[in-house]
Amino acid sequence: MIVEITDAVIDTAMVTAGMKAGSDGAVCVFDGIVRDNTRGRRTLYLDYEAYREMALEQMRGLAAEAATRFGVRDVAVVHRLGRLMVGETSVLVVVASAHRGAAFDACRWLIDTLKKQVPIWKKEVFVDGAVWGAGEPFPAEMALHAGDDVEMLG
């Protein structure tokens, strides 16, 4: 299992090649890259930052859970931090499995869950200003207003 947070360029081809083994029938790759716009506003670059130690622990947990939950053979999850230009890979998920169904499912679950709960943020810098990416709400079990303290935080 490969789980990394890096400040260097992610070599998608190399990571993917390294994930293949004889018993695999499928390798599913999600390559998350920097888009050149957000709702039509032209993006210059993205600055990614993380709560690094916690993010890595969370990614390790998700990778292990994906392997168990979907029964896939191996998983790689790599996230890059710092300044990323349009077209560069910010996050890479690779799942290797005997069959494609589990590989697709695990890959989708990993990237969707990572985007909701791993503490990594991106500042989008446009030609005409900058904004922190508006993330999705935290899952109920992680949001502070979950459970008994709804009223307390009013």
Add this chain to the structure above:
Amino acid sequence: MRVRVLYFGALKDLFGRGEELLELADGTSVGEMVMKYRDRGLGETGIWQSIAVAVNQEYARGEDVLRDGDEVALLPPVSGGV
């Protein structure tokens, strides 16, 4: 007691720093600490409704009680995207 508070993303910009030490009454809960920030009227009110809090790198609940020396991270919604 004293805790180390970490700020990320929009909160880091709001406070102009990544962390600070905070003096709190013994027995303060995570929810009570966040209410202190909200009541100071800092930032958009929405941000205090949308954050999660990690204590010593684990997601915490509002009722969790803080202890001296805890590392308390205030986490805006993460990068997301669809």
